[in-house]
Amino acid sequence: MPIARFKVVLLGEGRVGKTSILLRYVKGERVPAYSDRQVSTLQASYLDKRLSLRAGQSASLSIWDTAGQERFHALGPIYYRDADGALLVYDITDFESFQKVRKWVRELRQIVGQEIAITIAGNKVDLESSRAVPEAEALDYAASVGATHVYTSAKLNKGLEDAFAELSERMATRRNETRGPGAAGLPGAKRSSISIVDDPVAPKKKDSCC
Amino acid sequence: MAETVLSVDAVVATPVATKRWSLESDEVCLQELVRRSNVASAWRAGKIRRGVPPEAPRAGCKIQCFHNSLVGFADWALLDVDGRGEWRATVRTQKTKANVALRQFSDEKLDLSLGALLERYNEVRVNSTDAPAALFADVWTPWTERGAEACYVELRRRVAATASGRAPAAGDAFAASDGDRTLACVLECGGDYAGAPWRARLGRSSTGEDAYLTLGELLETFHDVRFESEPAPEGRRLPILRPPRRKNAEPAAADDDSELASSTPAGGKPVARMLDDQQQSLEEAAILERELERLAIGLFAPSPQSAGRRERGRLDAAAADAARAAARAPPGALDAPDLRDAANRAAAKAPRGAGRGAPHARYRGVGRERRADALYDALLSFRRRAARARREPAASAVAAVAAAICRRALRDASTAPGAALRAVAGELQAKHEVHLADAPGTLRSVVADNVEFEVLTEQSPACVRRGNDAAADALLAARVVLEAVFKFHPPLGDRADSTVACLESIDAALFGDDDDSDDDGERPRGASPNEVAVYAVGEPRASQEVRYALVLDALRAESRAADALVAAASRTPPRAATPTKAGGDEPTRPSVRHLRSLPAKRSARAKLRALVGALEALAEELEKRQIDSVASDDLMPALCEAVRDARIETPHAQVAFAKHFCRDERVFLGVDGYALTSFEIALAALGDPSRAPPS
Numbered sequence: 050m051p052i053a054r055f056k057v058v059l060l061g062e063g064r065v066g067k068t069s070i071l072l073r074y075v076k077g078e079r080v081p082a083y084s085d086r087q088v089s090t091l092q093a094s095y096l097d098k099r100l101s102l103r104a105g106q107s108a109s110l111s112i113w114d115t116a117g118q119e120r121f122h123a124l125g126p127i128y129y130r131d132a133d134g135a136l137l138v139y140d141i142t143d144f145e146s147f148q149k150v151r152k153w154v155r156e157l158r159q160i161v162g163q164e165i166a167i168t169i170a171g172n173k174v175d176l177e178s179s180r181a182v183p184e185a186e187a188l189d190y191a192a193s194v195g196a197t198h199v200y201t202s203a204k205l206n207k208g209l210e211d212a213f214a215e216l217s218e219r220m221a222t223r224r225n226e227t228r229g230p231g232a233a234g235l236p237g238a239k240r241s242s243i244s245i246v247d248d249p250v251a252p253k254k255k256d257s258c259c
Numbered sequence: 260m261a262e263t264v265l266s267v268d269a270v271v272a273t274p275v276a277t278k279r280w281s282l283e284s285d286e287v288c289l290q291e292l293v294r295r296s297n298v299a300s301a302w303r304a305g306k307i308r309r310g311v312p313p314e315a316p317r318a319g320c321k322i323q324c325f326h327n328s329l330v331g332f333a334d335w336a337l338l339d340v341d342g343r344g345e346w347r348a349t350v351r352t353q354k355t356k357a358n359v360a361l362r363q364f365s366d367e368k369l370d371l372s373l374g375a376l377l378e379r380y381n382e383v384r385v386n387s388t389d390a391p392a393a394l395f396a397d398v399w400t401p402w403t404e405r406g407a408e409a410c411y412v413e414l415r416r417r418v419a420a421t422a423s424g425r426a427p428a429a430g431d432a433f434a435a436s437d438g439d440r441t442l443a444c445v446l447e448c449g450g451d452y453a454g455a456p457w458r459a460r461l462g463r464s465s466t467g468e469d470a471y472l473t474l475g476e477l478l479e480t481f482h483d484v485r486f487e488s489e490p491a492p493e494g495r496r497l498p499i500l501r502p503p504r505r506k507n508a509e510p511a512a513a514d515d516d517s518e519l520a521s522s523t524p525a526g527g528k529p530v531a532r533m534l535d536d537q538q539q540s541l542e543e544a545a546i547l548e549r550e551l552e553r554l555a556i557g558l559f560a561p562s563p564q565s566a567g568r569r570e571r572g573r574l575d576a577a578a579a580d581a582a583r584a585a586a587r588a589p590p591g592a593l594d595a596p597d598l599r600d601a602a603n604r605a606a607a608k609a610p611r612g613a614g615r616g617a618p619h620a621r622y623r624g625v626g627r628e629r630r631a632d633a634l635y636d637a638l639l640s641f642r643r644r645a646a647r648a649r650r651e652p653a654a655s656a657v658a659a660v661a662a663a664i665c666r667r668a669l670r671d672a673s674t675a676p677g678a679a680l681r682a683v684a685g686e687l688q689a690k691h692e693v694h695l696a697d698a699p700g701t702l703r704s705v706v707a708d709n710v711e712f713e714v715l716t717e718q719s720p721a722c723v724r725r726g727n728d729a730a731a732d733a734l735l736a737a738r739v740v741l742e743a744v745f746k747f748h749p750p751l752g753d754r755a756d757s758t759v760a761c762l763e764s765i766d767a768a769l770f771g772d773d774d775d776s777d778d779d780g781e782r783p784r785g786a787s788p789n790e791v792a793v794y795a796v797g798e799p800r801a802s803q804e805v806r807y808a809l810v811l812d813a814l815r816a817e818s819r820a821a822d823a824l825v826a827a828a829s830r831t832p833p834r835a836a837t838p839t840k841a842g843g844d845e846p847t848r849p850s851v852r853h854l855r856s857l858p859a860k861r862s863a864r865a866k867l868r869a870l871v872g873a874l875e876a877l878a879e880e881l882e883k884r885q886i887d888s889v890a891s892d893d894l895m896p897a898l899c900e901a902v903r904d905a906r907i908e909t910p911h912a913q914v915a916f917a918k919h920f921c922r923d924e925r926v927f928l929g930v931d932g933y934a935l936t937s938f939e940i941a942l943a944a945l946g947d948p949s950r951a952p953p954s
């Protein structure tokens with residue numbers, strides 16, 4: 050069965066834990082200690098992860114970390130063009146970071162529209178005692194914009210698998226709905242490319258012309 | 260002397276160096292059609308084995324048309340006469356190029372003259388019996404529904420082959436054949452065909468009674484009607500000239516009194532065997548030698564830019580001929596016993612480089628005494644790959660094999676693609692009545708209107724909309740050459756991977772190849788030094804240099820303002836922390852070196868690879884600054900610095916080139932896409948002073 054490839058962008062204000070989520074999710078428990086030196090080169094900015102979906106399909110996630118600084122904010126559309134999904138991360142101890150999530154969602158919906166699947170992740174739940182974002186407000190907001198909400202802790206490796214699995218299922222469902230069953234498995238199905246499209250294969254019959 | 264740049268317009272304006280059948284009379288074209296139909300081939304040999312006589316061209320006959328006999332798909336044409344009595348062919352093209360057995364035809368119908376048909380197809384066979392049923396039902400008017408005058412004219416045309424100029428008259432006896440049987444008939448009731456229609460009395464064996472057919476029925480039933488030597492007396496029982504022959508019958512025995520037996524020379528080989536032998540010798544002599552000579556020229560000839568005009572023209576023509584021949588190279592020739600001798604002869608015939616310029620840089624290390632070995636190795640390698648591609652078109656290595664074949668076939672960007680372009684331009688001319696003398700750009704506008712190019716239009720609408728520019732020309736040239744390559748090697752189009760490999764190889768032929776990693780992977784273990792020399796990447800030719808520069812210029816024209824902003828940001832002095840060469844000003848950071856190499860990279864994939872290399876080098880540099888797990892928050896500002904330090908002259912054109920000529924857009928979802936996007940963001944940040952990183 051072909052592997053569906055999805056582009057996922059990781060958005061959020063600086064220092065909310067995007068990179069930690071990324072590394073913890075891809076490396077999982079194999080990272081000996083959370084604070085250890087993690088990986089080198091691009092592994093903290095761009096990551097590939099393969100996972101199995103419920104329908105028995107396989108999916109390959111290309112997860113793009115984005116620069117959280119304000120001066121790169123306006124360049125976000127370059128990042129998330131052709132993205133299938135977005136994981137918006139905020140810090141539950143920082144209300145300002147949650148407000149930024151609202152800005153990201155507005156921008157995503159304006160530019161990409163409803164095509165993109167959005168998951169909002171409240172990170173650092175291990176610091177529940179310092180929570181600054183009311184849970185009800187976060188859940189209500191996610192529901193109002195058609196996104197799902199999850200709580201994660203990169204430090205405790207909590208909720209990460211569920212967040213990406215749920216996002217992948219929704220992306221696969223959207224692609225199937227858009228292009229019909231099975232289209233999710235088509236690599237690069239979203240883009241057009243120069244290729245010679247042959248006719249549907251018909252039953253072979255003996256050639257009698259030669 | 261500067262080499263002429265090959266553009267689409269220039270190609271269209273160049274006359275095709277083949278016989279212009281469309282300028283010949285119908286009679287001459289008809290003779291050529293008969294000659295091609297009866298040429299020695301396995302197909303014809305099979306017909307003779309089954310005792311099927313050759314079918315003469317006539318109105319209503321079906322013609323099987325091949326661009327190349329080795330290609331497994333065929334178009335079909337219906338031959339007919341128009342109101343002025345001139346031959347016309349209605350062509351139905353097969354949609355599925357991969358398998359002739361599928362027999363799915365497009366709805367499009369081409370109306371060609373006989374000459375245009377001969378120009379369009381290399382091999383044509385009059386083959387009504389094997390034509391798909393009802394393929395031309397919508398365009399063919401049966402003789403039974405045509406007027407008596409038209410039927411009489413057609414009868415005259417058919418019998419003219421045996422008695423030129425003599426008009427059929429009442430009482431004339433004819434032999435009428437439908438391919439399976441030959442019966443005798445007599446034309447009766449002659450006279451005024453308008454008032455008293457002709458009819459034919461036909462001998463039938465099953466009932467023992469004669470049958471009467473109208474002239475239309477006769478023409479519709481029997482494709483071959485010719486005079487008998489003696490007129491049949493009135494009332495004579497008409498003989499059956501030959502018993503009905505079952506289709507697909509076993510080859511006739513030597514003592515059979517059939518046509519096959521009578522045409523077999525006494526004590527000699529059967530005709531079919533002779534034909535097979537003749538075909539084999541034709542292949543060896545015409546194709547193998549020419550391919551060897553092509554390789555010899557490519558290996559040892561002086562590079563065209565340093566040769567004289569006459570020499571260069573001769574080399575170009577020889578290489579174009581040989582490229583076509585190489586594409587038609589039949590399987591099985593690998594085992595030809597005289598391959599080594601042929602290699603020796605071809606190497607000896609290769610022009611000498613002395614006094615004309617140095618041999619091509621690719622083969623500088625190969626001495627004259629080892630040319631034959633190098634040629635032999637190159638040929639063996641090419642044959643192996645071609646055979647593998649034919650044998651296992653769906654194998655995982657097909658992409659690499661496709662690349663190897665394309666690089667061989669399109670080695671010289673100034674000639675081989677030109678030949679392919681000319682071939683396809685000829686087709687477009689026939690299809691759309693484009694005249695070679697039309698204004699430049701006509702071909703592109705026609706192509707843009709063509710349904711086949713919808714994908715291209717969708718992918719790069721700007722390229723199709725724009726006027727004349729080098730980028731659009733290059734994209735179109737690559738697309739057209741791809742079509743030509745698929746005609747010669749249909750399995751290459753079966754998989755997306757091989758299609759991409761073909762396109763990348765064509766790009767390499769157009770712009771020059773700066774990346775030999777693919778060849779490295781393909782090179783067989785234990786390859787001889789000669790073979791290694793053959794695989795080595797060559798220097799870009801003058802035409803490739805110019806074409807690449809023109810394309811970059813065209814892309815740069817769209818981003819001059821943005822480039823200027825980035826250049827202004829780059830003029831700010833680099834930070835003191837930037838390490839430099841001892842005693843020099845040039846930065847030595849690997850990331851900057853990667854970025855600076857961008858303009859020199861001639862393929863989109865190589866440019867993307869350079870960008871990924873720059874990002875990885877940056878990450879390593881940041882790690883050395885004790886930054887753990889380099890994330891985008893750290894990477895992007897560092898990339899902005901590196902881009903500023905690199906001072907690339909045409910950064911936006913580099914991005915545009917990568918987007919235009921990246922043949923596998925799936926890579927944009929991966930790390931290559933991430934690197935390209937990061938580079939774009941860095942450029943945008945540098946171009947906007949409010950977002951530029953502090954210096």
